[in-house]
Amino acid sequence: MKWKVGIIGFGNVSQGLVRILASKEEMLKKAYGFDFQIMAISDPVKGSVYSEDGLDLAKIMELIDKTGNIKDYPEGMKTLDSIKMIKETDTNLIIETTPTNVKTGEPGLTHIKTALQSKKCVVTTNKGPIALAYPELKKMADENGVCIRFEGTVLSGTPALNLAMEALAGCSISKVQGIVNGTTNFILTKMEEGKNYESALKEAQELGYAEADPTADVEGWDAAVKTVILANVIMGGHIAIGDVKRKGITGITLDEIKKAEENNKRIKLIAEVTKENGVIEATVLPKEIPIAHPLANVMGAINALTFTTDHLGDVTIIGPGAGRVETGQALLTDILAINRLFGRS
Amino acid sequence: MKWKVGIIGFGNVSQGLVRILASKEEMLKKAYGFDFQIMAISDPVKGSVYSEDGLDLAKIMELIDKTGNIKDYPEGMKTLDSIKMIKETDTNLIIETTPTNVKTGEPGLTHIKTALQSKKCVVTTNKGPIALAYPELKKMADENGVCIRFEGTVLSGTPALNLAMEALAGCSISKVQGIVNGTTNFILTKMEEGKNYESALKEAQELGYAEADPTADVEGWDAAVKTVILANVIMGGHIAIGDVKRKGITGITLDEIKKAEENNKRIKLIAEVTKENGVIEATVLPKEIPIAHPLANVMGAINALTFTTDHLGDVTIIGPGAGRVETGQALLTDILAINRLFGRS
Numbered sequence: 001m002k003w004k005v006g007i008i009g010f011g012n013v014s015q016g017l018v019r020i021l022a023s024k025e026e027m028l029k030k031a032y033g034f035d036f037q038i039m040a041i042s043d044p045v046k047g048s049v050y051s052e053d054g055l056d057l058a059k060i061m062e063l064i065d066k067t068g069n070i071k072d073y074p075e076g077m078k079t080l081d082s083i084k085m086i087k088e089t090d091t092n093l094i095i096e097t098t099p100t101n102v103k104t105g106e107p108g109l110t111h112i113k114t115a116l117q118s119k120k121c122v123v124t125t126n127k128g129p130i131a132l133a134y135p136e137l138k139k140m141a142d143e144n145g146v147c148i149r150f151e152g153t154v155l156s157g158t159p160a161l162n163l164a165m166e167a168l169a170g171c172s173i174s175k176v177q178g179i180v181n182g183t184t185n186f187i188l189t190k191m192e193e194g195k196n197y198e199s200a201l202k203e204a205q206e207l208g209y210a211e212a213d214p215t216a217d218v219e220g221w222d223a224a225v226k227t228v229i230l231a232n233v234i235m236g237g238h239i240a241i242g243d244v245k246r247k248g249i250t251g252i253t254l255d256e257i258k259k260a261e262e263n264n265k266r267i268k269l270i271a272e273v274t275k276e277n278g279v280i281e282a283t284v285l286p287k288e289i290p291i292a293h294p295l296a297n298v299m300g301a302i303n304a305l306t307f308t309t310d311h312l313g314d315v316t317i318i319g320p321g322a323g324r325v326e327t328g329q330a331l332l333t334d335i336l337a338i339n340r341l342f343g344r345s
Numbered sequence: 346m347k348w349k350v351g352i353i354g355f356g357n358v359s360q361g362l363v364r365i366l367a368s369k370e371e372m373l374k375k376a377y378g379f380d381f382q383i384m385a386i387s388d389p390v391k392g393s394v395y396s397e398d399g400l401d402l403a404k405i406m407e408l409i410d411k412t413g414n415i416k417d418y419p420e421g422m423k424t425l426d427s428i429k430m431i432k433e434t435d436t437n438l439i440i441e442t443t444p445t446n447v448k449t450g451e452p453g454l455t456h457i458k459t460a461l462q463s464k465k466c467v468v469t470t471n472k473g474p475i476a477l478a479y480p481e482l483k484k485m486a487d488e489n490g491v492c493i494r495f496e497g498t499v500l501s502g503t504p505a506l507n508l509a510m511e512a513l514a515g516c517s518i519s520k521v522q523g524i525v526n527g528t529t530n531f532i533l534t535k536m537e538e539g540k541n542y543e544s545a546l547k548e549a550q551e552l553g554y555a556e557a558d559p560t561a562d563v564e565g566w567d568a569a570v571k572t573v574i575l576a577n578v579i580m581g582g583h584i585a586i587g588d589v590k591r592k593g594i595t596g597i598t599l600d601e602i603k604k605a606e607e608n609n610k611r612i613k614l615i616a617e618v619t620k621e622n623g624v625i626e627a628t629v630l631p632k633e634i635p636i637a638h639p640l641a642n643v644m645g646a647i648n649a650l651t652f653t654t655d656h657l658g659d660v661t662i663i664g665p666g667a668g669r670v671e672t673g674q675a676l677l678t679d680i681l682a683i684n685r686l687f688g689r690s
Contacts, residue, residue, distance in 0.1 A: 020515070020656065032514060157657050159504075159512035166685070167504035167512055169377060170365070170677035294663050297642045311365065311674035312502050312665055318639050319660035329656035332515035340511070341685060 001343055003036040003335070004054075006091035006120075008082050008111050009098035010043035013125055013152070015064060016328030017095065022057040034339045036093075041070060042085040050089050051076035082107065086114045093338065095331060096124040102225050102241065105129040116140045116148065121342065123334040125152030125327050131228040135238055147338060152330025154180060154226045155303045158319030162333065164234045164307060171309035173234055177272040178305035179298050180226040182321040183210045183217035184249050184269045189299045191257050192266065197250070209301055219248035220269060220284040227271040227282045230305075235273055237280040245283040252286055260288045266296045294318065346688055348381040348680070349399075351436035351465075353427050353456050354443035355388035358470055358497070360409060361673030362440065367402040379684045381438075386415060387430040395434050396421035427452065431459045438683065440676060441469040447570050447586065450474040461485045461493065466687065468679040470497030470672050476573045480583055492683060497675025499525060499571045500648045503664030507678065509579045509652060516654035518579055522617040523650035524643050525571040527666040528555045528562035529594050529614045534644045536602050537611065542595070554646055564593035565614060565629040572616040572627045575650075580618055582625040590628040597631055605633045611641045639663065 007014050018038065021028070028034040037054035041047075046069040049055065055076070063070050071078075086094055094115040098108050108126040115122045116137065124130070129137065130150050141148045154160045164173060179185050186209050190200035201218070204210035216222050224244040231237035249269050260267050265288040273282045289296040294316040298304040303321030306314050320326045352359050363383065366373070373379040382399035386392075391414040394400065400421065408415050416423075431439055439460040443453050453471040460467045461482065469475070474482065475495050486493045499505045509518060524530050531554050535545035546563070549555035561567050569589040576582035594614050605612050610633040618627045634641040639661040643649040648666030651659050665671045 024515070027517075028515065157516075158660055159508060162512045163504060163508065166682065167507045167678060169681040170369070170373070170674060171502075172372075292642070292644065294639065294642060297637070297639060299637065311670050311677075313671075315503055315662070315664035317660070317662050320657055325656050326658075329515060332656075333512060336514040337511065 001035070003034070003093045003339065004039045004091045005036055005093045005095060006040040006042070006085055006089055007038065007095045007097070008042050008085060009096060010041050010046045010070070011097060011099070012324040013327045013331070014095055014097040016324040017331045018057055019061060020325070020328050020332055022061060028336070032336050032339060033343065034336055039091050040085050040089045042080070042082045045069070047071035047073070047078070048080060048085065049073045049076040049078050050080055050085060052090060082111060083114055086111060086120070087118050091120060093121045093123070093335065096122060096126055097331070098126060100126050100128040102128045102131060105132040109133060112137060112148065113140065116144050116146060119144045119146055121146045121338050122148040123331050123338065124148070124150050125330055126150070127153045127225050127229065130233070131225045131241065134229065134232045147342070149334035149337060151334050152327045153229050155305065155319060155321050156323060156326040157329030157333065158303060158321065158326070159317060159333070160305055161229075161233055162337065163317055168307060168309060168312070168315065171311045173307050173309050174276070175272065175274045175308035176230050176234060176305060177270055177295070179268055179295060179303050180271045180305070180321065181217055181223045181269060182301035182303055183214065184223070185298065185303070186301045187218070188249060188252070188257070188267060188269065191252070191254060192261070194254070196254055197252065218250050220246045223269060223271045223284040227273060227284055230271070231273040231280050231282045235275045235280055239280060239282055243282060245285065247285050249286055263288070264291045265289060266291060268295060268298075270295070346380070348379070348438045348684065349384045349436045350381055350438045350440060351385040351387070351430055351434055352383065352440045352442070353387050353430060354441060355386050355391045355415070356442060356444070357669040358672045358676070359440055359442040361669040362676045363402055364406060365670070365673050365677055367406060373681070377681050377684060378688065379681055384436050385430050385434045387425070387427045390414070392416035392418070392423070393425060393430065394418045394421040394423050395425055395430060397435060427456060428459055431456060431465070432463050436465060438466045438468070438680065441467060441471055442676070443471060445471050445473040447473045447476060450477040454478060457482060457493065458485065461489050461491060464489045464491055466491045466683050467493040468676050468683065469493070469495050470675055471495070472498045472570050472574065475578070476570045476586065479574065479577045492687065494679035494682060496679050497672045498574050500650065500664060500666050501668060501671040502674030502678065503648060503666065503671070504662060504678070505650055506574075506578055507682065508662055513652060513654060513657070513660065516656045518652050518654050519621070520617065520619045520653035521575050521579060521650060522615055522640070524613055524640060524648050525616045525650070525666065526562055526568045526614060527646035527648055528559065529568070530643065530648070531646045532563070533594060533597070533602070533612060533614065536597070536599060537606070539599070541599055542597065563595050565591045568614060568616045568629040572618060572629055575616070576618040576625050576627045580620045580625055582618075584625060584627055588627060590630065592630050594631055608633070609636045610634060611636060613640060613643070615640070
């Protein structure tokens with residue numbers, strides 16, 4: 001079948017996806033039997049356009065490169081709001097990449113629900129709706145005979161959720177622990193090299209790893225959101241962000257880092273979910289990790305997760321945790337998975 | 346649909362699978378919608394049995410525990426040879442786990458071809474047939490509308506091939522490098538700790554990691570077979586074992602290990618496949634790996650692979666590379682993948 005794609009939210013990540021799709025269209029058809037057309041793009045700032053004949057990706061990217069928006073796209077309907085884009089267009093796959101809101105999930109949550117209720121598959125990198133409402137969204141997808149995938153919400157395109165749910169299928173996972181925030185791991189790595197917290201943070205900000213207000217990263221909020229997703233998706237939990245025992249890295253001193261080193265350990269901000277006798281515990285805490293553990297050797301902005309399983313013991317995956325192409329890849333792998341699973345019907 | 350399973354070769358690995366299936370039957374149905382019955386088991390030493398009503402797994406494992414074989418199974422047909430077991434029984438999924446032969450692929454190769462030509466899906470951990478004939482077997486599976494999967498041929502149940510082909514789908518992989526033989530990595534780890542090669546080998550033999558004749562492991566032959574599989578499956582190659590530039594670890598001295606350590610490196614037996622301008626190069630060579638690289642920190646009998654990709658840069662997976670439950674898990678994850686992909690028809 002042909003996938004008719006609607007993109008809701010046209011920032012860096014979905015632009016990254018469109019660039020990949022444009023450059024790999026032929027390969028994707030040959031290697032994966034993936035046949036698609038981008039029908040609609042909707043963004044409150046960059047403009048919206050829908051065409052029954054599909055959009056010309058080269059034209060779209062040329063406009064973005066030249067003007068930063070798609071308002072001058074020469075054809076198509078430009079009056080539909082995001083909800084109508086989802087409901088009333090000839091689309092069967094919705095990519096939701098609006099800015100995340102971890103308190104309300106909006107506008108992503110409504111977009112996703114609207115798409116699933118319209119019997120359209122959804123792929124998203126939007127952490128808010130998944131952290132807030134995964135069990136409900138999964139049920140809604142099942143009831144409507146479609147699916148929702150969101151690999152990019154944790155570790156960007158590095159296989160994390162799909163690894164646990166598909167490649168490790170059949171294993172029981174009793175623990176997931178890892179480094180899910182690149183900013184804090186970059187700061188800790190710089191502190192290992194001798195910088196104090198303030199100058200390490202400054203370097204992270206200069207390189208664009210940390211925001212002007214770094215609270216969401218350094219206080220562990222971003223990691224906590226991802227911990228909720230790991231708990232609810234992989235462990236079958238029903239927890240909220242408030243259930244995560246959380247401590248950031250702002251209090252960590254060079255002295256503590258050196259003392260850990262003397263004991264052959266490294267301090268890492270570890271997101272961890274355990275399930276024992278059906279009880280889920282979720283934490284985000286700075287921990288001393290023995291130097292021989294794979295997580296201790298994950299440096300800089302790189303992320304990693306270790307899954308503790310019954311059949312395989314520990315399995316660790318290490319890879320990037322952010323970036324526009326990296327997160328665009330997350331969307332792509334989910335889209336290709338949907339094509340594998342639903343594409344033959 | 347219901348999967349009617351025939352098991353050809355009933356050694357440690359498929360016994361491991363049967364134990365998992367017996368203990369997780371209910372969970373597999375609930376979590377993955379996997380509905381199955383073991384119809385047939387065929388083994389030249391342990392006995393063969395086929396029942397149109399399916400076999401009683403508890404009885405099978407009780408017989409194995411008591412007598413080491415299934416010859417006294419109280420019901421069913423016991424006169425079918427392995428080919429008839431594949432062709433003439435009411436089965437739709439064949440598990441091929443006979444002993445591997447990397448020169449001829451037999452008897453596994455004939456078993457697999459027979460199953461595919463009979464339009465039955467195949468899951469195997471048998472390295473010989475995949476290393477010798479993957480492109481042909483893939484084509485045969487496609488032509489017959491079925492599939493063949495073989496996660497367990499590399500890194501046992503640790504996701505390696507499925508990771509590359511599915512979780513990393515859409516990426517172009519330009520290099521795969523890793524530690525794919527636990528025996529040699531165990532020996533090198535012991536040498537890091539100060540043992541010389543001979544006593545490290547002896548310890549590996551005492552622990553059952555190395556065979557009495559350790560040639561296949563220490564001379565890199567086992568790694569070379571897996572390298573061929575990586576090259577042909579992930580990179581689309583058509584290479585044979587003779588195409589792999591190969592050197593084992595028998596010539597490595599404690600002095601070399603110490604010298605590497607002084608330069609912040611570790612010597613590892615690295616299987617590597619690169620693809621540049623369509624040309625594939627495959628090697629198995631001892632290499633000095635910088636201590637900051639994830640592969641340098643993989644110690645003991647653990648295995649690991651680093652995939653170099655266009656969208657994600659390096660992605661590394663670390664996990665067990667052998668073991669009966671670990672390889673049984675490889676069979677299980679492939680079976681569940683087939684159920685995801687073909688189970689709804």
